[in-house]
Amino acid sequence: xxxxxxxxxxxxxxxxxxxxxxxxxxxxxxxxxxxxxxxxxxxxxxxxxxxxxxxxxxxxxxxxxxxxxxxxxxxxxxxxxxxxxxxxxxxxxxxxxxxxxxxxxxxxxxxxxxxxxxxxxxxxxxxxxxxxxxxxxxxxxxxxxxxxxxxxxxxxxxxxxxxxxxxxxxxxxxxxxxxxxxxxxxxxxxxxxxxxx
Amino acid sequence: xxxxxxxxxxxxxxxxxxxxxxxxxxxxxxxxxxxxxxxxxxxxxxxxxxxxxxxxxxxxxxxxxxxxxxxxxxxxxxxxxxxxxxxxxxxxxxxxxxxxxxxxxxxxxxxxxxxxxxxxxxxxxxxxxxxxxxxxxxxxxxxxxxxxxxxxxxxxxxxxxxxxxxxxxxxxxxxxxxxxxxxxxxxxxxxxxxxxx
DNA sequence: AATATTGATTTCGACTCGATACTACATTAA
DNA sequence: TTAATGTAGTATCGAGTCGAAATCAATATT
Numbered sequence: 001x002x003x004x005x006x007x008x009x010x011x012x013x014x015x016x017x018x019x020x021x022x023x024x025x026x027x028x029x030x031x032x033x034x035x036x037x038x039x040x041x042x043x044x045x046x047x048x049x050x051x052x053x054x055x056x057x058x059x060x061x062x063x064x065x066x067x068x069x070x071x072x073x074x075x076x077x078x079x080x081x082x083x084x085x086x087x088x089x090x091x092x093x094x095x096x097x098x099x100x101x102x103x104x105x106x107x108x109x110x111x112x113x114x115x116x117x118x119x120x121x122x123x124x125x126x127x128x129x130x131x132x133x134x135x136x137x138x139x140x141x142x143x144x145x146x147x148x149x150x151x152x153x154x155x156x157x158x159x160x161x162x163x164x165x166x167x168x169x170x171x172x173x174x175x176x177x178x179x180x181x182x183x184x185x186x187x188x189x190x191x192x193x194x195x196x197x
Numbered sequence: 198x199x200x201x202x203x204x205x206x207x208x209x210x211x212x213x214x215x216x217x218x219x220x221x222x223x224x225x226x227x228x229x230x231x232x233x234x235x236x237x238x239x240x241x242x243x244x245x246x247x248x249x250x251x252x253x254x255x256x257x258x259x260x261x262x263x264x265x266x267x268x269x270x271x272x273x274x275x276x277x278x279x280x281x282x283x284x285x286x287x288x289x290x291x292x293x294x295x296x297x298x299x300x301x302x303x304x305x306x307x308x309x310x311x312x313x314x315x316x317x318x319x320x321x322x323x324x325x326x327x328x329x330x331x332x333x334x335x336x337x338x339x340x341x342x343x344x345x346x347x348x349x350x351x352x353x354x355x356x357x358x359x360x361x362x363x364x365x366x367x368x369x370x371x372x373x374x375x376x377x378x379x380x381x382x383x384x385x386x387x388x389x390x391x392x393x394x
Numbered sequence: 395a396a397t398a399t400t401g402a403t404t405t406c407g408a409c410t411c412g413a414t415a416c417t418a419c420a421t422t423a424a
Numbered sequence: 425t426t427a428a429t430g431t432a433g434t435a436t437c438g439a440g441t442c443g444a445a446a447t448c449a450a451t452a453t454t
Contacts (some may be wrong), residue, residue, distance in 0.1 A: 001227070002322075004319060004322045005311055005317075005322055006311075007326050008314065008322055008326050008329070009216070009307055009310045011326060011333060012209055012212050012213055012216065012335060013213060013217075014256070015329060015332065015333055015336075016210060016213015016214065016217070017257060018314045018336060019206070019210055020210075021258045021259075022439080024411085024412085027208045030410095031439090033411090033440065033441075035441070035442095040212065053401075053402060053403090053404090053424080054401060056240065058445085059211070060214060061214040061217070061218045062218075062384065062417095062441085062442065062443085063442070063443055064254065064401075064402065065402090065403075065442080065443070065444080065445090066441065066442050066443070067402095067442085068402065068403055069403090069441075070440095070441085072403085073440085088400095088401085088451070088452085089449085090401045090402070090449065090451070091402085091450095092401075092402065095299075100435075101334050106274050108340060109307065110203055110206055112339070112340075113201055113203075113332075113336075114203075115282060115335070115336075116336035116339060117205065117331045117332050118335070119331065119335060120202075120328050120331055120332065122199050123330045124327070125201045125205055125328060126198075126201050126331060127321065127324045127325065127328070128205055128264070128328040129201055129205050129208060130321070131322060131325040132208040132209065132212060132320045132325060133208060134316065134317055135212065135310075135313045135314050135317065136208060136211060136212055136215075136313075137313070138312070138313045138314070139212075139312075142309065142313060148211075155273060167293065179370045181253035195420090221442085221443085225443095226409090230408090230409065230442090232409090249432080250431090250433060250434095251433080259410085259412090260411070260412055261413050261433065261434090262411080262412070262413080262433090262436095263412075264433095265434055266409085266411085267409095269434085270431095282432095285419075285420070285431095285432080286419060287418065287420070288419095288431095288433085289432075289434095371452075372413090383411075
């Protein structure tokens with residue numbers, strides 16, 4: 001019986017905890033908790049379908065009530081802006097305010113991690129990424145969660161021409177940069193996940 | 198410029214968050230938060246030098262005050278036992294109570310993760326482990342943290358004979374099972390960490 | 395038009411967490 | 425021996441997290 005999956009779990013949990021601590025450290029000048037920093041980072045990466053409290057809650061793995069609290073705080077501090085969606089007036093859209101952009105630029109929340117991985121070859125990192133990504137996808141499938149991902153690799157992604165793309169699910173055209181943001185409607189191409197042992 | 202370290206960070210954070218949620222889920226029958234579950238798991242793996250509030254706090258990445266609170270709760274619930282050290286009466290030693298052992302056995306906090314990793318080959322997992330372990334060690338060195346680890350791979354580990362071992366730092370003899378628990382005095386063999394790019 | 399569903403917010407209570415202060419014991423220096 | 429310093433752990437406080445449940449408003453379904 002192989003114990004290495006448990007060792008991996010241990011490492012992921014510990015690194016996750018450390019990064020949460022790191023997030024707290026990074027945000028303390030602005031009185032932010034690590035969840036708040038994570039939320040800001042998320043908003044800087046979310047595409048136009050995914051900048052809502054709902055998607056954020058799924059991403060962070062908290063309930064929507066909790067997410068609402070955090071967003072309230074970020075709004076009070078002027079780090080984000082909230083505005084209503086035109087088509088569906090229940091939906092609240094979120095956007096980093098200039099202050100929020102500046103904060104991310106100044107605080108560099110990922111710096112410590114980049115340092116910690118500096119001696120690991122790109123290749124080993126990509127291998128680790130692939131293993132963890134598969135773990136995440138499988139876990140999400142097991143638990144009816146949302147996977148999140150970029151257009152490349154998504155079932156609904158269509159290429160219209162050399163530089164024109166389209167989301168088959170939403171029916172919108174997408175720009176190049178659009179396709180590199182993360183989306184909570186993401187669905188893995190080739191629905192089957194496990195190809196067996 | 199390679200973005201994959203940041204992708205890895207993202208995956209580790211998200212999986213960390215998910216496992217925290219999972220820990221909460223697992224503990225809800227017993228009214229435990231994920232930190233409590235993590236503490237119990239830690240105590241089930243900690244060796245004789247590492248079963249103290251101090252070591253636990255370092256491991257979980259919280260302050261000793263916070264750790265103290267969590268331990269108080271676990272004690273009230275009868276999941277752990279606390280007793281004084283004979284040599285240094287300031288030191289509190291911790292041990293899983295029978296109820297705590299039973300809880301871990303019943304709740305299987307790692308089950309969801311084991312499922313999520315079921316389709317990943319042992320080899321890929323070991324590669325990911327090695328990359329993350331190096332990340333953790335480097336991070337700890339950067340931040341004067343404690344690395345934790347098993348005797349194999351520790352500077353202070355000495356083999357006396359086929360089945361007799363010794364910790365050079367504490368001067369104690371160790372049994373075989375002892376050497377497979379985790380220790381907060383662990384120091385990586387070959388102190389140099391980064392061999393450059 | 396009535397009902398169900400959905401996105402978001404509010405409220406509540408238990409708990410986390412860092413900061414600070416404090417107690418008890420241990421080690422060192424005088 | 426005593427005094428000063430250091431260390432392990434606990435207590436307390438306040439801001440905030442978090443899930444659960446209730447609520448509200450807008451949209452879908454019937």
